[in-house]
Amino acid sequence: MPALDKHYFKDFKTELTVTSPGRINLIGEHTDYNNGFVLPTAIDRKIHFYFRKNDTVTTCNIYSKSYDAFLQVDLKNVRKSDKEWENYVLGVIHELLMRNATLSGFDCIIESELPIGAGISSSAALECGMAIGLNEFFNLKQPVEELIRLSRDAEHRFVGTKCGIMDQFAVVMSKENHVLLLDCQSLDYELIPVHIAPYQILLLNTNVSHNLASSEYNKRREECESGVKIMQQKYRAIQSLRDVSLSILKEFESQLDRIVYQRCQYVISENERVLKAVQELKAGNLEAFGNLMYQSHEGLQHLYEVSCPELDFLVDFSRANTHILGSRMMGGGFGGCTINIIHEDDVEAYITEVSEAYKHTFHRELTAIVVNPSQGTFIKN
Numbered sequence: 446m447p448a449l450d451k452h453y454f455k456d457f458k459t460e461l462t463v464t465s466p467g468r469i470n471l472i473g474e475h476t477d478y479n480n481g482f483v484l485p486t487a488i489d490r491k492i493h494f495y496f497r498k499n500d501t502v503t504t505c506n507i508y509s510k511s512y513d514a515f516l517q518v519d520l521k522n523v524r525k526s527d528k529e530w531e532n533y534v535l536g537v538i539h540e541l542l543m544r545n546a547t548l549s550g551f552d553c554i555i556e557s558e559l560p561i562g563a564g565i566s567s568s569a570a571l572e573c574g575m576a577i578g579l580n581e582f583f584n585l586k587q588p589v590e591e592l593i594r595l596s597r598d599a600e601h602r603f604v605g606t607k608c609g610i611m612d613q614f615a616v617v618m619s620k621e622n623h624v625l626l627l628d629c630q631s632l633d634y635e636l637i638p639v640h641i642a643p644y645q646i647l648l649l650n651t652n653v654s655h656n657l658a659s660s661e662y663n664k665r666r667e668e669c670e671s672g673v674k675i676m677q678q679k680y681r682a683i684q685s686l687r688d689v690s691l692s693i694l695k696e697f698e699s700q701l702d703r704i705v706y707q708r709c710q711y712v713i714s715e716n717e718r719v720l721k722a723v724q725e726l727k728a729g730n731l732e733a734f735g736n737l738m739y740q741s742h743e744g745l746q747h748l749y750e751v752s753c754p755e756l757d758f759l760v761d762f763s764r765a766n767t768h769i770l771g772s773r774m775m776g777g778g779f780g781g782c783t784i785n786i787i788h789e790d791d792v793e794a795y796i797t798e799v800s801e802a803y804k805h806t807f808h809r810e811l812t813a814i815v816v817n818p819s820q821g822t823f824i825k826n
């Protein structure tokens with residue numbers, strides 16, 4: 446195998462281009478792995494993949510422009526790496542091979558517009574772009590649902606985050622100007638048009654990098670599952686928190702550990718909020734929609750405990766602004782972005798104001814991005 450350097454990728458003749466977006470989630474956080482409801486969509490910030498075949502049987506050469514780093518993979522020996530970005534790529538290749546995919550040597554350049562660790566799923570964008578690209582390039586004929594699932598499995602096995610299906614599903618299945626109401630139990634979904642003008646979706650990145658692989662994410666999942674186990678002993682039909690109402694949960698208040706009780710309470714309430722939020726969105730009641738976003742944040746902050754002081758500061762700061770209808774932390778938590786519904790006339794002034802206040806309080810820069818609901822992963826011919 447030749448040593449990899451930039452020279453190797455010079456005069457790269459692309460044979461296939463794939464574009465894979467990041468995602469936002471309007472409401473429905475930490476509900477996906479509890480078989481609940483979520484309301485995400487892809488955004489107009491993306492990762493681009495450029496593929497070409499090389500003449501080898503098993504050597505794959507990958508260059509990440511964002512990391513300015515190279516990865517060489519031998520298809521006969523795909524193993525976990527100690528670098529996180531490599532594991533997303535390796536994980537997908539591994540999952541494809543496990544499904545008997547016939548791959549051969551290829552080269553790929555990856556160019557990303559997505560901030561890493563911001564909670565907008567640069568990881569799912571990377572996994573799904575790789576999976577959909579290789580499926581097309583090698584004519585693997587895997588159904589799209591399987592590509593979504595195997596991308597999630599790659600994250601479980603190679604990265605170690607026991608994530609739900611929301612990110613991969615949204616990254617692949619979204620449509621421009623729509624959000625997806627996804628039932629994570631059946632994977633049924635409805636595309637709902639987003640007509641929110643003159644309001645816009647503003648992301649404020651705390652620049653506090655979350656690390657989902659850190660044990661906290663998996664711990665939340667285990668806490669929810671431990672609650673389900675106890676309730677199952679009395680009600681056999683309960684398979685997940687999706688099957689539990691707040692009144693059933695209440696019956697178990699004295700039996701469940703206080704923390705476990707709070708986690709379950711949050712998830713059950715958040716599922717209800719998603720369904721209410723969809724009704725409000727369809728009816729054009731953006732103010733009511735925004736209030737549900739604030740309630741979601743409160744649950745994430747106090748009951749599910751996945752927020753952080755920087756996120757709480759940004760949500761609290763928004764409350765005084767009458768041009769903002771709703772704000773909450775988005776994604777796994779412990780850092781990343783808040784998502785805000787804000788009147789277009791106030792976007793610039795608000796960014797200036799909140800950035801100054803944020804810097805003054807945390808001695809850290811805030812990054813603001815206005816995003817639009819966009820199409821999922823696509824192949825450019």
Ligand code: GLA
Nearest residue numbers: 474475608609610611776777
């Ligand atoms: C991360 C995970 C998702 C989901 C969110 C929280 O983004 O990858 O599966 O659990 O956190 O809603």
